[in-house]
Amino acid sequence: MSKILKVENLNKTYRSGNHDLTVLKEVSFEIEEGETFAIVGPSGSGKTTLLGLCAGLDVSQAGNIWLCGQNLTSMSEDERALLRNRHVGFVFQDFQLLPTLTALENVVVPLELQGVGRAAMDRGKELLEKVGLGDRFHHYPSQLSGGEQQRVALARAFSNKPSILFADEPTGNLDGETGAKIEQLLFELNKELGTALVIVTHDLELAQKTNRSLRLRSGSMEQMAV
Amino acid sequence: MSRELKKAGLSWLVTMAWRDGKSSYGKLVLFIFSIALGVTAVVSIYAFSETLRDSIAQQSKSLVGADYIIESDKPANEKVQGIIDSLGGAGAREISFLSMAAFPGNIGTKLVEVRGLEGDFPFYGELETEPTSAAKKYKSGQALVDATTMLQLDLKQGDSIKLGGVTLPIGGILNSVPGNTSVFGAIAPPVIIPLEYIDATGLVQTGSRIDYKYYFVAAQDQDMAQLEETVEPVLESEDADLDTHASEGRRMGRRYDNFGKFLNLVGFIALLLGCVGIASGMNIYIKEKLKSIAILKCLGATKRQTFFIFFIQVGAMGLIGGAVGTVLAYFIQQLFPIVADGMLPLDIEVGMSPQSVLLGLSLGLTMSILFALYPLMRTLYVSPLQTLRVVDESGARSKRASWGVGLGIVLFVFCFSWWLLGDIFHSLSFVGGLALVFLILTGMTYGMMKLIQRFFPVGWGFMARQSLRNLLGPQNQTLTLVLTIGIGTFLMSTLYFTKDMLLAKASIEDNANSANMILMDVQREQMDAVSSTIQEQELPVIDRIPIVTMRVESLKGVSVDEIRKDSTSQVSGWILSHEFRVTYRDSIIGSESVVEGEWFPTVPETGTVPISVSADFSQMAGVGIGDGVTFNVQGRIMDTQVKSIREVDWTRLQPNFSVVFPKGILENAPQFGVITTKVPNEMVSATLQQQLVQEFPNVSILDLKRILTLIEDILNKMGWVINFMSFFSIFVGIIVLLGAIYNSKHLRVRQSALLKTLGAKSAQILRMFAFEYAFLGILGAASGVLLSLLGSLALSWLLFNTSFVPSWVPFVVIFPCIVLLVLVLGVSNSFGVIRSTPLEVLRKGDNG
Structure with missing residues (x-):
């Protein structure tokens, strides 16, 4: 199996007032293709910062990240955007759907960005049906419940058949029952499409369902569990 | 990518x-x-x-x-006649002048423009008359009288009109003549008569301003x-x-x-x-x-x-x-x-x-x-x-790009105004002036916001304090709204102030020494008799101004003919061909001031004649203090020297002169006069005019009160158009205001829901919004009025050179109306905001 994500000696510092605040210190790990991986830790431990860096949403001051074989540190913002569009999927805690687009339009955005024409809509409908929203194509996010919005977000995340999917507290805003359904869907799609899954979560039960997990404390790697 | x-x-x-x-x-x-x-x-x-x-x-x-037309203020001489003949002869001829008209059987008299016509004028367009046939029939010895005059004096076709020594029947109503506007026609409405009756009127005398016109039809290929x-x-x-x-x-x-x-x-x-x-x-x-x-x-x-x-x-x-x-x-x-x-x-x-x-x-x-x-x-x-x-992305923005956008806006505004005005200096002034107004309004707004922050009225009630906080808080629209309301108000009130200034300049001062009636073309031998007629009506003779006509013969020793031949000469053609009406007196008058040189009240015993010229004459003729000007005074050549230059306020409704001689030289020259008087009311004015027309038909009377009313009418009309355009600014301001209310609706809805949850009543919230809009309206409108006050003051010093007494309209009408408008719009659009229930809003959260 080849490495889909490789993180090496990663450091991240923020300027806070007059002093520097180190958020990540010497973090290194690797993820294989199709693997499921959890990043856990208490609030403020640097989980979300690490996810942002791994997905190319932010840049680090030191260390290297290889995503899908490409070194993110040497890429421009637009090049990283292109890489995300082709190989990466996202699921956020607060869904992050575009409020002005319908469910179907939200799902097809990554495909449309690739220049896929009419076929994008067919694929979007197929995915929405798969997540149980076959009757919600033309609903706006504000017309959907939290669970439905997260299912739309899931459909969108898998629409471009990503090599890796980053999920930031994917069930954090949902009740237990809905959260369980979303988890199930997430793992089903991961298996079906062979997508590597990186989940940032507080939920240890969810973390235990992954192949491996990384525990962070105050920006440092505390434990790598298998 | x-x-x-x-x-x-x-x-x-x-x-x-x-x-x-x-x-x-x-x-x-x-x-x-x-x-x-x-x-x-x-x-x-x-x-x-x-x-x-x-x-x-x-x-x-x-x-x-x-x-085309050949035009002159004297009959065609041999050379001009030669040109007329070489062009195939004029198709029509006209002699015109201003004169008083009387209407036998009617007490009215009126200053009219008498137009004696011969030939088939007009060749293009038409004389619009009632009945239509009158446009041709008048040639058989009738007069066509302007429609408004007919209406004003209750005249009918068939009534008579008396012009000097001639009385003619009115053949029809004259609705329009090619080239005449009703504005100028209102001062001296046209009366058309056949040319052959002009001599018989006896009105073509010394000093009368006569226009001779020769109308031509060109050949196809000319x-x-x-x-x-x-x-x-x-x-x-x-x-x-x-x-x-x-x-x-x-x-x-x-x-x-x-x-x-x-x-x-x-x-x-x-x-x-x-x-x-x-x-x-x-x-x-x-x-x-x-x-x-x-x-x-x-x-x-x-x-x-x-x-x-x-x-x-x-x-x-x-x-x-x-x-x-x-x-x-x-x-x-x-x-x-x-x-x-x-x-x-x-x-x-x-x-x-x-x-x-x-x-x-x-x-x-x-x-x-x-x-x-x-x-x-x-x-x-x-x-x-x-x-x-x-x-936090506040530091990410490129300063160079921001400056570039700012520069692009200024450049575009400048280029567009340049294209509109066609003058680089005027466009720069416009852009500079506009930037200044924007800067002052911005400064005033920020200043006011800082003042509120510094001296925040902590003693005020919660709702009033909250509304002030809304004006200062994030996403506030205070500056934009004050700018738009301020500029609109500024335009409207500046217009009022300027109009007042123009009218004040043109108006007749209400004191015993200010004339409101001018009698022109009074022959020398009539001066005493006309004065007596005025005094018999127990009216004052304020001025008796002698007038001598003359033309410029040479400037600084160079003859007019030579100047004309010199293609590089900067001397205005008007100076070279104009017949000047010159007066002589020993003192300057209220509408003028000596700006250079020395005023000579009388002619010194030795040396050339010292004269005073207006600043415009000096500029157009290219002469200064000490330069020689030779005049042709009706055949007699007279050398003079410019000894003083006067700034003349031509807008004052009184006889003003480009050239003034001292006393002691022109007294014996052929001359006529202007007499001024002051009439207390319309009735006395009408009686005096009637008597003067009967006794001295050649004398033309200018009723300044009537002219002032006309000027006021024109200014009002122009003002209406400018007001209309200024209203667009206010209207745009309203749209921007609506946009601002719409944009901040989300914030307001949440704020209103939170306040309601904490126990505020709808009426209290509405009062809070009302206070906020009232403050915006007051700040915007007050800034606009104050700025226009300053601008108009500057205009009065720099451009109009007059004292400035502000009109009350901007303060009493424009200011409260705009505040009310902003208040009504703001409050009426806030009804929707307070209608939502707190739970509905709070549950929606950010998804709404």
Whole structure:
């Protein structure tokens, strides 16, 4: 199996007032293709910062990240955007759907960005049906419940058949029952499409369902569990 | 990346712009309207000016009634007659002058323009008369009298008119003559009689200003430009003029063009205000979209793609705004001929040329993009990390790009105003003035906000304090609204102040020494008798002004003929050919002041005659203190020397002179006079005029009160047009206000819900909003009025050179009306905000 994500000696510092605040210190790990991986830790431990860096949403001051074989540190913002569009999927805690687009339009955005024409809509409908929203194509996010919005977000995340999917507290805003359904869907799609899954979560039960997990404390790697 | 853009190409960007735009159409419609109104203001004026220019060009022949005219203030001499004959002879001839007309059987008298006509004038256009046949029949010994005069004096066809020694029957009502405007016709309405009766009137006497005109029809292939080139210099040397229909059209075009340019600038300001509204509205709009932009970037959209989604939205708004504005302009300009009725001597058929349509569309597009560019640039600096956490991007913006956008806006405003005005200095002044007004208003607003912050009224009730906090808080629209309301108010009140200044200058001071009636063309031997007639009515003779006519013979030793031949000479043609009406006296009068040299009350015993010239004469003749000017005083050559230069206020309604001689030299020259008096009311004025016309038919009477009423009418009419354009600025301000209310609705709804949850009543919340809008209205309108007060004060010192007593209208009418308007609009739009229940709003959270 080849490495889909490789993180090496990663450091991240923020300027806070007059002093520097180190958020990540010497973090290194690797993820294989199709693997499921959890990043856990208490609030403020640097989980979300690490996810942002791994997905190319932010840049680090030191260390290297290889995503899908490409070194993110040497890429421009637009090049990283292109890489995300082709190989990466996202699921956020607060869904992050575009409020002005319908469910179907939200799902097809990554495909449309690739220049896929009419076929994008067919694929979007197929995915929405798969997540149980076959009757919600033309609903706006504000017309959907939290669970439905997260299912739309899931459909969108898998629409471009990503090599890796980053999920930031994917069930954090949902009740237990809905959260369980979303988890199930997430793992089903991961298996079906062979997508590597990186989940940032507080939920240890969810973390235990992954192949491996990384525990962070105050920006440092505390434990790598298998 | 370009490969990427090609894949998710323009059609996707347009689709995304449409998808996003349709959910915010309420806001976008308001943006479109603020652009559309500005475009309406500019395009309606531009299109009307264009129509006017075209109409003048098309109707130039009917404006003068002929292809060309030879004109002089004396009968054609041998040389001029030779030219007339060489051109194939005039088709028609006219002698015209101002005179008093009496109407036997009617007590009225009136100053009229007597036009004695011979031949088939007009060759183009027509004499519009009632009955129509009167236009031909009058030649058999009748008079055609202006329609308004007929109405005013209750005259009918068949009544008589007495002009000097001739009494003629009125053959018909004269509705229009080619080239006459009702504005000038109102001062001295035209009366047409056959030319052969002119001599018999006995009104052509010394000092009378007589115009001799010879009307021509050109041959089909006659070149007007060549005619002007060859004949005009010869005629000028004989004190005559050649006016072709083309040159007359050009002159008239220039006259209306200036007013059109001024109005266009007022319209342009309205457009700029709309753009300020766009910029501020877009700022909030884009702020709301930052999260969506971050999501798009997270999903793989590039900087350029996210930028272009909103760029396309703005461009489309600009184009639609431009198109809506152009359509509105078409309807608005239908009103202009109605407003300008009587001020235009031609028929106007309003329309919309392709250039006007292009102007509307390109203005809408360019202005909206330019002004939205600054907020749009924020999309470039949004990090996709925003999807995970709040990121401070305040430092990410490129200062160079921001300056570039600012510079682009200033450059565009400058270039557009340059194109409108055609003068680089005027455009720079306009842009500078506008920047100054914007800066002062911005300074005043920030100053006021700082003052509120510093001396926050902690003792006020909670709602009043809360409303003040809303004005200072994040996403406040205080500056934009104060700017738009302020500029609109500034324009309107400056107009009132300026109009008052112009009227005050023209008005007759109400004291015993100020004349309100001027008697002109009084022959020397009539001076005492006319004075006695005035005094018999127990009226004062305020001035007896002697007038001697003369022409310039040479300037600084160079003869007029030589100056004419010198192609490099800067001396005005008017100086060389004008017959000057000169007076002599020993003191200066109230409307003039010596600005250079020394005033000589009497002629010294030795040396040349010292004269005083006006600053305009000095400039146009190129003469200064000590320079010699030789005059031809009705055949006698007289050498003089310029000893003083006077600044003359020509706008004062009293006899003013370019050249004044000292006492002691012209007393024996052939002369006539002007007598001034003051009449207390219309009745006395009418009685005196009637008596004077009977006893001295050659004397023309100018009733200054009547002229003042006319000037007031014209200013009111012009004021109406300017007010109309200023209203556009206010209206744009209202749209911007509505946009601001709409934009901040989300915040207000949440604020209102939270306050309600904490126990506030709807009425209290409404009071809070009312206080906020009242403050905005007061600050904007007060800034505008105060600024216009300062501006008008500066105008009175620098331009009008007069004392400035501000009109009460801006303070008592404009200011409260605008405050009320802002208050009503703001409060009425807040009803929806307080109607939502707290739970509904709080449950919706950010998803709503």
